[in-house]
Amino acid sequence: MTPPVLVTGGTGTLGRHAVPLLREAGREVRVLSRRRHTSGDGVEYTVGDLRRDVGVDAAVDGADTVLHLAGAPRGDDTAARTLARAAARAGVRHLVFISIIGVDRVPLGFYRAKHRAERAVADSGVPWTVLRAAQFHDLVLAGVRNLAKIPVVPVPTGLRLQPVDAGEVAARLVALALGGPAGRVPDLAGPKVYAVGDLVRGYLRARGEHRLLLPVRTPGRIGRAYREGANLAPPGAVTGGRSWEDFLAERVGVP
Template sequence: MASPILVTGGTGTLGGHVVPLLRASGHEVRILSRSPRPAADGVEYVTGDLLTGEGVAAAVAGARTVLHLAGGPKGDDEAARTLVRAASRAGVRHLVHISVIGADRVPLAWMRAKLESERAVAESGIPWTTLRAAQFHDLTLTMVEKMAKLPVFPVPGGLRLQPVDSREVAARLVELTLGGPSGLVPDMAGPHVHDLAALARPYLRLRGRRRPMLPVRIPGKAGRAYWAGANLTLSGAETGKRTWERFLEERLG
């Protein structure tokens, strides 16, 4: 019997695209989930928590490939270390990890946690692959929706985003997972770079709303990093094809 591919974060936005692709390729999939779920359609669920370590050893047992997609606002570094320890003991042969463009350049706490997660994977002794991706369209939409609820739409000066479609990132991750360990691979970004005003305009148009735009300043080192484009990869990246405008039309209709 072939060993299952363990996916952490398999019930999230990215995992929701990755898991069906892995199943379509003929692989059994095991998902580490914080909530109990019954097995279905060739997918097994193991209850566990990467922050406490509960259930993680059972999740990695018998898996030769682990795809680490789980992430949150904090604690990603500790979660990665917990997973790495269990995977090393279980004899995992390929650890695939999703990170974020700018993890090594933008001085924010959650970016530092992402970088520490990368280091935990790279220093684990397990053959590994890490893909850094730009902000997903889905998360960009959540941000724009929240800002559009304000009477004035804030536009941070110097902030540019290169949003990428999560379905395209999922397809790339599956390709990497089914291939051999590759280390740090080229980043994956969207087809266009936008400032926040350019992201907001098509959203507001589709929603039939108007908002005045108010330039604001991002202070400190983070502001300087964004002005310098530290969160972007303008050359050498794998580039998705689905644009922000197309995503909005599909999502908002």
Template sequence: MTAPILVTGGTGTLGAHVVPLLRASGHDVRILTRHTRPATDGIDHVTGDLLKDEGVEAAVDGVETVLHLAGGPKGDDRATRALVRAASGAGVRHLVHVSVIGADRVPLAWMRTKLESERAVADSGIPWTILRAAQFHDLVLTMVEKMAKLPVFPVPGGMRLQPVDAREVAARLVELTLGTPSGLVPDLAGPHLYDLAALARPYLRRTGRRRPMLPVRIPGKAGRAYRAGANLAPAGAEAGKRTWEEFLAERLG
């Protein structure tokens, strides 16, 4: 019997696309989740919490490949170190991790935890693969929805994004997971570059809203980094095909 593939964050936005693709490839999947869930065909759930370092050893027991998708607003470095400790002790042979473009260039606390997570994986002694991806369409939509509730729509000057479709990131991660350890692979971003106004306009048009655009300035080192494009994919990155406009058309109708 083939060992299952452990997926952390398997019930999240990205995991919801990754798990069916792994199953379609013929692999059993084990999901580490904080909430008890019943097993389904080819999918097992282990209850645990990476931040609390609970249930992690049970999750990696008998596993050869781990796909680490779990993440949050803080503590990602601590959670990744807990996973690495357990995976090292269990003899895992391939650890795949998804990170964020600009983790090594944007001076934000959240980005620093992403970079520390990458370092924990790279220093684990386990053969590894890391993919840095741009912001998902889903995350950008959440951001735009919140801003559209304000009387004016703030537009940070010089800030640009390359939103990518979560399904394309999932497909690439599955390809990497089923392949051999590859280290840091080329980044994956969306096909187009947008400022926040360009992201907002099609959303406002589809939802029938009108909002004046208010230019704002992001202060400090983070602002300078965003204006310099430190969050954007570097040369040699791969580009997805599904655009922001296509995503909105499907999501909003």
């Protein structure tokens, strides 16, 4: 019997794509979640908490590959260290981690924690693969929706995004997980770069709505990093095929 692939964050944005792809590839899947779910159809759910180190050893036990997709605004480095230590103890043969483009260049606390998480994976002694991806369309849509709720929409000037389809990222991660450890692989971003104002306008057009956009300058080192494109795909990156416009047409609709 083939050992299961352990997926953290298996019920999240990426996990909802990745788990079915692993099953289609004929792999048994074990999902670590903080909440109870009903197991079935080749997917086993186990309860645990990476940040509190609860149930992690039991989740990793017997798995040969771990696909670490779980993320949170805080504590990603703690979670990665906990998982990496458990994977090393269990003799896991491949640890795959999803990170973010620019974690080593954008001075945000969340990015710094994600970069420390990368190092925890690389220093674990477990053969590893790390993929950095751009912001998912889903995340960008959530942010744009929040901005568009108010009559005058503040738009950070100089901030550009290269949103990527979560399904394409999941497919790439599954292919990497089913292959051999590869270290840092080429980053993955969407096919187009957009100013935030253009993302907002696209959303409003799809909704048939209008708002006044107010340019706002992002100050300090964070603003400078974004103006320099530290969050955009570097040379050699891979680009996906599904654009922001394609995503909006499906999720929001075009009048």
